[in-house]
Every structure is written in C-alpha cells, then in structure tokens.
Amino acid sequence: EVQLVESGGGLVQPGGSLRLSCAASGFTFGSYAMSWVRQAPGKGLEWVSTISGSGYTTYYADSVKGRFTISRDNPKNTLYLQMNSLRAEDAAVYYCAKHGPGGWTTWFDTWGQGTLVTVSS
Amino acid sequence: DIQMTQSPSSLSASVGDRVTITCRASQGINNYLAWYQQKPGKVPKLLIYAASTLQSGVPSRFSGSGSGTDFTLTISSLQPEDVATFYCQNYNSAPYTFGQGTKLEIK
Numbered sequence: 001e002v003q004l005v006e007s008g009g010g011l012v013q014p015g016g017s018l019r020l021s022c023a024a025s026g027f028t029f030g031s032y033a034m035s036w037v038r039q040a041p042g043k044g045l046e047w048v049s050t051i052s053g054s055g056y057t058t059y060y061a062d063s064v065k066g067r068f069t070i071s072r073d074n075p076k077n078t079l080y081l082q083m084n085s086l087r088a089e090d091a092a093v094y095y096c097a098k099h100g101p102g103g104w105t106t107w108f109d110t111w112g113q114g115t116l117v118t119v120s121s
Numbered sequence: 122d123i124q125m126t127q128s129p130s131s132l133s134a135s136v137g138d139r140v141t142i143t144c145r146a147s148q149g150i151n152n153y154l155a156w157y158q159q160k161p162g163k164v165p166k167l168l169i170y171a172a173s174t175l176q177s178g179v180p181s182r183f184s185g186s187g188s189g190t191d192f193t194l195t196i197s198s199l200q201p202e203d204v205a206t207f208y209c210q211n212y213n214s215a216p217y218t219f220g221q222g223t224k225l226e227i228k
Contacts, residue, residue, distance in 0.1 A: 035217070037165075045157070045165060045208050045219040059215035062122075100170060107155035107170035107212055114164065 002026040002110045004096050009115030016086050016119075022079040022096030022112055030054070030074035033104035036081050038092035039114075048094070049081065050104050057104065064090075083117070091119045123147050123211050127220035133228045140196040142223045144209035149189045153213035156185055156194045159222075160205045168207075169194065201227055 008020040022034070036048040049070040050059045058070050069082040079096050093114040100106035124147040134140050144154065152172035157165040167176045169185035172192055182197045196203055204227055209220040 044206075044222040045159075045210075047210075047215075047217040047219060050215060050217065059217075061216050095164065105153060105212055105214065107167060107210070108157075108165075109167050109170075109176065111164045111166070 002098065004098060004110060004112035006094065006096055006112045006115040009094065009117045011118045011120065012086055013121050014087060014119055017082070017084045018086065018117060020081040020083065020094055020096075020115055020117075022081075024077045024079065024096075024098070027098070029072075029077040032101070033099040033106070034072060034079045035097045035099065035108060036070060036079075037095045037097055037108070037111075038090075038117075039095070040089075040092040043092075046092075050099075051079070052104050059104070086117075086119045088119050091117055093117075122216055123150060123213070123218055125209055125211055125218050125220040127207075127209055127223050129223060130221065131224040131226070133226045134199050135228045136199055136201060138199045140199050140203075140225065142194045142207055142209075142225075144187075144192040144194070144220050146190045146192075146211055150211050150213035152188045153211060154185075154187065154192050155210045155212060156183075157208045157210065157219075158203075158205045159208065165208065199225075199227070 035050040051070045067085045095114045096112045097108035098110040154172045156169040159165045173185045206222045
C-alpha cells in the first residue's frame with residue numbers, strides 16, 4: 001500500500017525556520033516526482049513546490065521562492081521541505097503528494113495526512 | 122502563470138441530481154487537468170486525471186471532459202457521500218495551479 005507520512009510541523013515565530021519531512025513507503029520512491037501542497041485554514045489548495053524523481057529538477061511557487069527548499073533522500077525514501085524566513089501567511093496544513101507515472105507533469109495520485117504549521121509570536 | 126477558474130464557487134443539489142462543475146484555464150493546457158475531491162476534515166483525493174480518466178476505485182457516477190481551456194466534472198446522480206469541495210488542477214507546467222474550489226452541498 002502506498003503511504004506518505006508527514007512530520008515536522010509545529011509552532012514557529014515569524015522569521016523562524018522549520019523542516020518538514022515526508023516518509024514514503026509502498027512504491028519505488030526514486031521513480032516518482034513529489035510535491036508539497038498547502039492549505040491555509042478554511043482556504044483552498046495551494047501548490048508549493050515539486051521535485052523530480054532524481055532530485056535534479058525543482059520548481060517553486062513565487063510565494064515561497066528563495067525561502068523554501070525542497071529536497072529528497074531516495075535511499076531513505078524521504079521528502080523534505082526546508083522553510084526559512086517564515087511569515088504569518090505561511091501558516092497552513094502542508095501535504096506531501098506523490099505524482100503519477102511519467103515525470104513531474106503528472107497528477108497527484110496519493111496524498112499524505114498533512115502536518116500543521118503555525119506561524120505566530 | 123496559468124490561472125484556473127472554477128464555477129460555481131458553491132452549489133446545492135438534491136440526491137439523484139446531475140451536477141456539473143466547470144473549470145477554465147487562462148491558456149491551453151491540452152488535457153493536463155486533474156480533479157480532486159476533499160471531504161470535510163479529510164485529505165484531498167484524486168478523482169480524475171488527463172481530463173477524463175477515472176482514477177481506480179472512484180465511482181463511475183463521476184466523469185470528466187474537456188481539452189484545451191474548458192473542462193467539466195459531472196456527477197451523474199448525486200449521493201449523500203459526495204458532499205465535498207472539488208478542485209481542478211493544471212499540471213501541464215509549473216506552477217501547478219489549483220482552481221479556487223467548488224463546495225457541493227445536499228439540498
């Protein structure tokens with residue numbers, strides 16, 4: 001069974017940093033692109049970042065470019081999101097999502113349960 | 122960047138009704154369009170990809186159509202368990218934008 005489990009969320013002050021992790025199982029992790037998607041309380045889905053299966057290609061939303069870094073450790077089957085210079089508007093549930101077969105221009109076929117990030121002083 | 126616009130933003134329908142949600146892309150995305158369902162308090166779930174391909178395990182009352190800039194999600198006979206917010210998504214090119222969502226309720 002394909003499974004994604006996020007961790008690392010919590011309360012952080014504005015300007016602070018946090019690293020999210022997503023542990024994957026049930027599929028050949030390095031063969032699939034992965035993404036992070038966030039959802040602020042009561043709001044819609046916002047795509048954050050995508051990384052190719054090899055890790056060589058990455059994409060970011062303009063809202064996080066220069067502050068967030070997506071990475072992956074394929075031998076450890078783990079996806080990461082390093083978040084720096086956090087702002088109040090970054091507060092959200094962060095989901096990791098697995099892409100379908102065929103690279104990064106594919107749909108998100110599996111989602112994790114999400115981890116909550118709260119940014120407040 | 123490609124903008125995705127859904128309509129309506131919300132709708133209320135009766136059990137058994139045929140329900141249609143539309144999604145328009147600001148530029149052509151071929152058929153690189155997915156639909157997701159998010160039930161209250163739950164994780165988003167893939168319903169349809171490539172504009173019209175039903176994800177495994179999704180009930181056949183859901184269907185998708187369209188190509189280019191105009192897309193449609195149809196529920197042929199609304200069931201009580203279909204109460205949810207539905208999102209379309211462009212995955213033709215980054216940023217992989219979502220529509221603003223359509224909240225579906227039972228009348």
